[in-house]
Structures are given as structure tokens and as C-alpha cells.
Amino acid sequence: MELSEAKNKFIEAWGTLGSSWGINKAMAQIHALLLLSNESLSMEDIMEQLQMSRGNVNMNLRALMDWGIVKKDLRVGERKEFFSTGKDVWELARQVSKERRRREIEPILNVLQNVQGASGENKKAVAEFKKVTGDLLNFSLKIDGIIEKFSKSDQNWFYKLLTKL
Amino acid sequence: MELSEAKNKFIEAWGTLGSSWGINKAMAQIHALLLLSNESLSMEDIMEQLQMSRGNVNMNLRALMDWGIVKKDLRVGERKEFFSTGKDVWELARQVSKERRRREIEPILNVLQNVQGASGENKKAVAEFKKVTGDLLNFSLKIDGIIEKFSKSDQNWFYKLLTKL
DNA sequence: TAAAAGTTTCAGAAATATTTGAAAGTATAA
DNA sequence: TTATACTTTCAAATATTTCTGAAACTTTTA
Numbered sequence: 001m002e003l004s005e006a007k008n009k010f011i012e013a014w015g016t017l018g019s020s021w022g023i024n025k026a027m028a029q030i031h032a033l034l035l036l037s038n039e040s041l042s043m044e045d046i047m048e049q050l051q052m053s054r055g056n057v058n059m060n061l062r063a064l065m066d067w068g069i070v071k072k073d074l075r076v077g078e079r080k081e082f083f084s085t086g087k088d089v090w091e092l093a094r095q096v097s098k099e100r101r102r103r104e105i106e107p108i109l110n111v112l113q114n115v116q117g118a119s120g121e122n123k124k125a126v127a128e129f130k131k132v133t134g135d136l137l138n139f140s141l142k143i144d145g146i147i148e149k150f151s152k153s154d155q156n157w158f159y160k161l162l163t164k165l
Numbered sequence: 166m167e168l169s170e171a172k173n174k175f176i177e178a179w180g181t182l183g184s185s186w187g188i189n190k191a192m193a194q195i196h197a198l199l200l201l202s203n204e205s206l207s208m209e210d211i212m213e214q215l216q217m218s219r220g221n222v223n224m225n226l227r228a229l230m231d232w233g234i235v236k237k238d239l240r241v242g243e244r245k246e247f248f249s250t251g252k253d254v255w256e257l258a259r260q261v262s263k264e265r266r267r268r269e270i271e272p273i274l275n276v277l278q279n280v281q282g283a284s285g286e287n288k289k290a291v292a293e294f295k296k297v298t299g300d301l302l303n304f305s306l307k308i309d310g311i312i313e314k315f316s317k318s319d320q321n322w323f324y325k326l327l328t329k330l
Numbered sequence: 331t332a333a334a335a336g337t338t339t340c341a342g343a344a345a346t347a348t349t350t351g352a353a354a355g356t357a358t359a360a
Numbered sequence: 361t362t363a364t365a366c367t368t369t370c371a372a373a374t375a376t377t378t379c380t381g382a383a384a385c386t387t388t389t390a
Binding site: 001002003004005006007009010013014016017019020021022035036038087089090093103104107108111112114115117118119120122125126128129131132133135136138139142145146149161162164165 | 166167168169170171172174175178179181182184185186187200201203252254255258268269272273276277279280282283284285287290291293294296297298300301303304307310311314326327329330
Binding site for chain 3: 024025026052053054055056059079
């Protein structure tokens with residue numbers, strides 16, 4: 001397989017993967033493209049290589065910067081802006097898990113905590129409800145703890161953990 | 166907060182959470198409703214309580230059964246079908262991670278493995294490409310291993326692991 | 331066998347999400 | 361200051377996903 005074909009394949013697959021994880025295709029593909037290029041790219045470069053409109057590239061680059069996985073590099077003597085992403089997979093994983101924790105786990109923890117305050121006539125029904133949601137809360141808190149640990153640790157911690165499995 | 170209000174809140178939140186994880190809202194809400202009820206429910210019960218069409222309920226119940234998290238209970242002397250979900254959060258988590266592994270991690274592993282066969286004139290570029298995608302492959306394989314372990318282990322293994330963190 | 335009770339399917343409608351491109355905005359250079 | 365080079369915004373167009381409901385299908389009962 002030719003390099004360019006492999007690159008396209010990877011960019012395409014990364015986009016598809018993103019979609020099934022609530023990250024839109026364009027965003028995932030821009031990330032993939034940056035991951036594969038050694039210099040930082042301008043908006044025009046990205047527009048051309050991925051055949052996307054200016055607005056789309058601009059919006060998704062901004063989203064990637066919000067996630068903390070793409071940065072703007074200003075080149076001296078160049079007025080245009082250039083963008084790049086870190087090549088360190090570990091760092092990427094940490095950053096993504098940190099953001100997803102904040103955006104998705106925290107809200108559900110709030111709801112679960114909140115509904116623990118339910119009350120009503122039928123004591124048994126209330127108890128059953130609290131049992132299920134309480135179990136869910138407990139489990140979620142544990143997962144949350146693991147992710148927090150993960151997103152604050154270094155690569156070494158992770159490799160050590162692997163050996164313990 | 167009244168029990169019924171708390172239930173609705175939970176069902177609503179579960180639906181929203183599902184959406185950001187590639188699980189559609191109706192599917193997540195049906196699951197939440199089943200999670201909160203002690204007897205199994207018929208399609209009509211679900212249609213009424215969630216205000217959804219018959220087709221929608223039918224399709225999503227089937228999807229939930231495909232995921233292995235909802236089952237059909239036939240009641241003796243009743244012609245209608247009833248559905249229920251397990252209340253064990255641990256078991257639910259195992260089942261979900263098992264399915265997501267199969268549906269999402271496996272395809273990306275295939276692509277990453279596949280593109281390792283890239284070749285081309287520019288040796289340096291090929292090497293760089295393989296470095297990045299190879300790192301990603303390695304990392305993904307590790308995560309895959311953890312999830313596999315998790316989805317085959319019992320609750321006790323998980324709690325032991327927690328203490329090691 | 332026919333009617334009744336239930337389930338499944340699927341084409342089209344509705345709702346959501348994404349993308350475009352042109353206009354407005356901003357910063358730098360002349 | 362004005363022209364130029366670039367970035368941002370956002371309303372409308374497009375694409376995708378989800379939902380509906382009626383018709384087709386299946387199973388049970390009379």
C-alpha cells in the first residue's frame with residue numbers, strides 16, 4: 001500500500017471512530033491530518049487536503065483547541081496562523097479523558113447525587129429507586145476516580161498498572 | 166423531590182448521557198425506565214410511559230437485546246411479551262464494555278494494523294507515518310487488553326484493582 | 331379456518347447535526 | 361489612513377439520524 005493511500009485510510013477511519021464517540025467527523029479528521037504531518041498546517045492547507053469549507057475548518061480547529069489537543073503556532077515573519085497537534089499518544093489520551101470526564105461524567109454524577117433526595121408515600125418504592133440509582137452513583141464515582149487518577153498520572157504509572165493486571 | 170419527579174429526571178439524564186456516547190436517546194431512556202421498574206414491562210407500557218411510537222419502542226428494544234442488556238420474559242398465560250433489564254450495575258458495565266470493544270475498538274485496530282504495511286519512495290516519511298500510527302496501535306492494544314480483562318472478570322477483581330490505585 | 335391479539339417492518343416525516351460560503355470583523359503593512 | 365491579508369461568524373442549505381404510524385406479518389384462540 002502506498003503511503004498516501006495509507007494516510008487517507010487512517011484519516012477516514014479516525015473520522016468514523018470519532019463519530020461513534022460523539023466527536024464529529026470533520027473534527028476527528030482534522031486531528032488525524034495534523035497528527036500525520038510534521039509541520040504545522042494553515043487553515044488553507046487543511047481546507048485543501050480535506051476538501052472542507054473555511055467555516056468548517058475554522059470551527060473545528062477551535063473545538064480542538066478547546067479540547068486542548070491542538071495549538072496555534074505563530075511563525076515569525078508569517079501573518080497566517082498555523083496549527084499542530086502533539087504526537088504523544090499518551091498525552092493525547094490523558095487530555096481526552098480529562099475533558100470527557102468534565103463534560104460527561106460530572107453531569108451524570110450531579111443528577112445521581114441529586115435524585116438521592118427523592119421521597120414519597122410508598123417507602124418501599126423509594127427505597128428501591130435509591131438502591132438502583134445509588135449503586136449507579138457508587139460505580140460512577142469509582143470510574144470517575146480511576147479516570148481522574150489516569151488523567152493526572154504519568155505514562156510510567158500506566159505501564160506499572162498494566163503489569164498488575 | 167417527589168419520587169416520580171426523581172424518576173423522570175433520571176430517565177431524562179440517562180437519555181442525554183446516552184446521546185453523547187453514541188447511544189440514541191430513546192434506547193437509553195427505555196433502558197432507564199426498565200432499570201427503575203421492578204416488574205418487566207410490555208411494549209405498550211413503555212410506549213405510554215415514554216410517549217413513544219410503537220415502531221420506535223420495538224426497534225430500540227431489539228437494539229437493547231442485541232447489546233445483551235435487555236431480555237424478553239414470557240409470563241405464563243400471557244400472550245404479550247414483557248421486557249426487563251438486570252439491576253446489577255457491574256454486570257451492565259461489563260456487557261456494555263464488551264460490546265463497545267467489539268464494535269468500535271476492533272475496527273480501528275484493524276485499520277492501524279493494516280496501515281503498518283505502508284510503503285513509498287520517501288523512506289523518512291514512511292518511517293514517520295509508521296511511528297505515529299504504530300504508537301497509536303500499541304496504545305490501543307493495551308486499552309483493548311484492559312477492557313477485555315475487565316469484561317471477563319468478576320466484581321471482586323475490579324474492587325481489588327481499585328485498592329491498587 | 332377465521333378472527334383476534336400481538337409483533338415487525340419500513341417509507342416518509344420530523345428533528346438534529348453538520349457544512350457551506352459570503353459578509354463582517356480584525357490586524358498588519360503601505 | 362487605506363488597502364491588504366487574513367480570521368470569524370452565522371443564516372441558509374445539506375446531510376444524517378431518529379421517529380412515526382399504518383400495513384404486513386405471525387401466532388394463538390375460538
